[in-house]
Amino acid sequence: MLFKGRYDRAMNWLKGRRGERKRAADESELENIVEKGDIFAMIVSALIVIVPVALVFLLTLASIAYAFVACGS
Numbered sequence: 001m002l003f004k005g006r007y008d009r010a011m012n013w014l015k016g017r018r019g020e021r022k023r024a025a026d027e028s029e030l031e032n033i034v035e036k037g038d039i040f041a042m043i044v045s046a047l048i049v050i051v052p053v054a055l056v057f058l059l060t061l062a063s064i065a066y067a068f069v070a071c072g073s
Helices: 004-018 038-071
Strands: none
Touching: none
8 A cells, every 4th residue: 555654653643542432433243333224224225316326327328329229220
């Protein structure tokens, strides 16, 4: 990694500044951080966001391809 020494120094400085406090992101077990049903809710919300965008992209790509094939001859 480029600038590994500088990165290590910055991480050590942050750990020293933070002290003994633990953050929720440092926990290794996901079950301790989220409540029951949160994972399902995150998956559903991600699908609600990603699927419409992907459909619009694919429909646009398909219409461009159709225009080249149908109008090209």
